[in-house]
Amino acid sequence: MNKRITLKIAKIEDETHDIKTFTFKHKLNAKPGQFIMITDFEGGEKPLSISDCSEDEFSITVKKIGEFTSRLFQKREGDFMSIRGAFGSSFFISDGKVLLVGGGYGSIPLYLLAKYLSEAGADISVINGARTKNDLVFCDKFRELGIKLIITTDDGTYGEKVSSVDVARKILSNQLVPKPQLGNNDHFQAGAWKRENDEKKKKFDFVYAAGPEMMMKSLQGVIGDIEYEFIFERYMKCAIGICGNCTMDPLGIRLCVEGPVLSKKIVEQITEFGKYHRDATGKRILY
Amino acid sequence: MNKKLRTKFLNAEIKSPLVLPAGIMDMSFSGLDISAKNGAGIVTSKSFTLQPRTGHKGPVVAEFEGGFLNAMGLCNPGIVDGLAETNEFKERSDTPVIVSVFATNVNDFLKLTEYVNTSKGDFLELNLSCPNVFDEFGIPLAASKDEVHKIIKAVKKISEFPVIAKLSPNVYDIVSIAKAAESAGADAICMINTVGPGMLIDTKMVKSVLFNKFGGLSGPCIKPIALKLIYQTYSEVRIPIIGMGGVKSGEDAIEMMMAGASMVGVGTAVYYRGIEVFNKINNEIIEFMDKNEYSNLEGVPKLEKLK
Ligand SMILES: Cc1cc2nc3c(=O)[nH]c(=O)nc-3n(C[C@H](O)[C@H](O)[C@H](O)COP(=O)(O)OP(=O)(O)OC[C@H]3O[C@@H](n4cnc5c(N)ncnc54)[C@H](O)[C@@H]3O)c2cc1C
Numbered sequence: 159m160n161k162r163i164t165l166k167i168a169k170i171e172d173e174t175h176d177i178k179t180f181t182f183k184h185k186l187n188a189k190p191g192q193f194i195m196i197t198d199f200e201g202g203e204k205p206l207s208i209s210d211c212s213e214d215e216f217s218i219t220v221k222k223i224g225e226f227t228s229r230l231f232q233k234r235e236g237d238f239m240s241i242r243g244a245f246g247s248s249f250f251i252s253d254g255k256v257l258l259v260g261g262g263y264g265s266i267p268l269y270l271l272a273k274y275l276s277e278a279g280a281d282i283s284v285i286n287g288a289r290t291k292n293d294l295v296f297c298d299k300f301r302e303l304g305i306k307l308i309i310t311t312d313d314g315t316y317g318e319k320v321s322s323v324d325v326a327r328k329i330l331s332n333q334l335v336p337k338p339q340l341g342n343n344d345h346f347q348a349g350a351w352k353r354e355n356d357e358k359k360k361k362f363d364f365v366y367a368a369g370p371e372m373m374m375k376s377l378q379g380v381i382g383d384i385e386y387e388f389i390f391e392r393y394m395k396c397a398i399g400i401c402g403n404c405t406m407d408p409l410g411i412r413l414c415v416e417g418p419v420l421s422k423k424i425v426e427q428i429t430e431f432g433k434y435h436r437d438a439t440g441k442r443i444l445y
Numbered sequence: 446m447n448k449k450l451r452t453k454f455l456n457a458e459i460k461s462p463l464v465l466p467a468g469i470m471d472m473s474f475s476g477l478d479i480s481a482k483n484g485a486g487i488v489t490s491k492s493f494t495l496q497p498r499t500g501h502k503g504p505v506v507a508e509f510e511g512g513f514l515n516a517m518g519l520c521n522p523g524i525v526d527g528l529a530e531t532n533e534f535k536e537r538s539d540t541p542v543i544v545s546v547f548a549t550n551v552n553d554f555l556k557l558t559e560y561v562n563t564s565k566g567d568f569l570e571l572n573l574s575c576p577n578v579f580d581e582f583g584i585p586l587a588a589s590k591d592e593v594h595k596i597i598k599a600v601k602k603i604s605e606f607p608v609i610a611k612l613s614p615n616v617y618d619i620v621s622i623a624k625a626a627e628s629a630g631a632d633a634i635c636m637i638n639t640v641g642p643g644m645l646i647d648t649k650m651v652k653s654v655l656f657n658k659f660g661g662l663s664g665p666c667i668k669p670i671a672l673k674l675i676y677q678t679y680s681e682v683r684i685p686i687i688g689m690g691g692v693k694s695g696e697d698a699i700e701m702m703m704a705g706a707s708m709v710g711v712g713t714a715v716y717y718r719g720i721e722v723f724n725k726i727n728n729e730i731i732e733f734m735d736k737n738e739y740s741n742l743e744g745v746p747k748l749e750k751l752k
């Protein structure tokens with residue numbers, strides 16, 4: 159049962175100019191990919207991914223985009239927020255060779271995933287992409303995990319001006335082999351890439367992605383026959399699987415219950431993927 | 446589906462007496478489809494209005510021990526887009542569909558009926574009883590037997606489909622309202638809509654949990670009220686009743702039938718027992734029938750009518 163609980167904001171940290179992390183002291187028992195519904199009772203209850211979770215605290219990391227998130231940005235440490243959750247499916251934890259692809263604030267749920275994967279002993283590469291340098295999240299946190307990190311920006315303000323899907327395509331086909339780079343220069347640099355010897359070219363076991371739907375759609379096209387899981391967003395109201403606002407066609411799966419993390423087998427059957435989603439009225443909105 | 450569950454509702458052949466009620470898993474054709482695939486004998490669309498509505502701001506649901514409060518606020522894509530979803534469902538499924546519509550006056554109900562006439566729906570349900578839009582529209586129409594009579598009479602004149610009146614439990618004398626619906630020509634009654642409304646308070650923030658402050662109750666706590674109102678209505682009207690309110694198990698569904706319901710709605714229980722709830726309850730009904738040696742649903746006894 160997911161009882162509502164009202165908690166004080168224990169800590170607020172800036173991640174970027176428009177992304178903040180809010181931490182609460184509470185044992186949530188959430189797994190990577192799951193989300194909570196959060197409200198201040200002033201109008202709006204919104205789904206947000208759990209960005210970190212330990213024995214006695216959890217965090218959400220939020221991009222300011224509209225009415226609710228703007229109000230959240232004005233809260234102070236010590237203010238109350240009311241939450242329900244954790245809800246939804248979580249990522250499969252592989253111990254193999256894995257690639258994580260995050261776009262924009264989509265990278266938020268990937269950090270907790272990377273933590274779990276790292277504990278499971280997976281060989282992890284992360285592509286963390288964003289529009290500009292200022293929109294990149296969690297680069298330092300990924301670095302702390304000691305995993306292979308590739309950073310890309312659409313405008314070239316950090317790393318190389320290249321799309322994360324392009325980099326993913328090259329990595330998955332072993333044209334490029336990411337190396338562990340713990341320094342500050344772990345962005346995409348043409349020169350930093352070289353073909354490694356053959357035994358390093360083991361096939362990837364699993365790909366995880368989170369970000370704009372069109373990014374995931376083009377990523378799907380370059381993954382080939384590797385297993386994958388994507389995390390999706392749809393308009394959520396009840397989050398308990400009764401209102402039907404978040405169903406995905408043609409399966410009728412509820413993203414708040416059977417998602418937000420969906421496996422390859424399901425994603426391949428979803429005809430609305432990359433085509434449309436439904437807004438708060440249930441009307442179809444084309445991508 | 447087990448043959449024992451086959452029944453007739455008005456003139457349609459139905460594979461199970463269970464109905465997906467309005468407002469549950471019905472914002473898309475695929476939500477209707479998965480409910481039908483999981484064993485619902487009839488599915489109902491969201492209550493459509495002439496124009497799209499975003500509904501109330503969240504929180505729109507609040508849980509407590511006995512069930513839920515909801516104040517969705519009649520969110521829906523509007524009759525045009527809504528019927529497109531209904532039609533797409535009918536292209537995939539032979540499960541009958543009830544198209545639910547909501548309006549606050551005769552003219553709008555007539556306009557909605559004209560749209561529904563052109564659709565692939567099977568039944569038209571008039572939601573006369575949403576309790577969650579009080580601020581906007583005032584007392585639900587289902588509170589007045591004259592209004593109910595007037596609207597149903599007008600709609601019946603032009604509807605191509607059998608007309609079902611969805612009634613509110615939040616009235617003094619539901620029987621007189623059901624009778625008004627019957628005498629105006631309604632083909633069936635659907636009852637009950639959510640109860641109350643009620644409220645819940647967050648004691649730390651001293652705020653009503655629902656942003657709309659008040660919301661209708663659904664789930665197990667309303668079952669006794671539903672049973673009583675269905676029984677009273679069954680005693681006095683001849684048209685069939687779709688009974689709903691807190692049904693979670695086969696036993697609950699049997700209780701509804703004994704109280705007089707021909708068909709049984711299962712809404713909030715989708716939360717408690719998953720989308721598989723329809724087949725779970727279907728199987729429990731069959732078990733009950735086997736144990737009591739009833740070979741078909743018509744054999745399930747009803748209570749003696751109130752005198
Ligand atoms: C499972 C899931 C996990 C998410 N995780 C994060 C996260 O970790 N960090 C983050 O910053 N954002 C996350 N989001 C998106 C976040 O919910 C929206 O940014 C937020 O609801 C915007 O609300 P607003 O009032 O500020 O903006 P509005 O102006 O109301 O809306 C802006 C856009 O946000 C989206 N949105 C608004 N309300 C909802 C809703 N109830 N359900 C889904 N989408 C909505 C819509 O696309 C809308 O167009 C997640 C969404 C989902 C579905």
Ligand SMILES: Cc1cc2nc3c(=O)[nH]c(=O)nc-3n(C[C@H](O)[C@H](O)[C@H](O)COP(=O)(O)O)c2cc1C
Binds near residue numbers: 467513517519662
């Ligand atoms: C989230 C939710 C939304 C609902 N929306 C509608 C609606 O749009 N139209 C309507 O006639 N009834 C609506 N109802 C009422 C249900 O159809 C049903 O009458 C009521 O929930 C009682 O059944 P239950 O206890 O099995 O849920 C809604 C109920 C819930 C819980």
Ligand code: FES
Binds near residue numbers: 396413
């Ligand atoms: S948000 Fe209501 S079913 Fe998913």
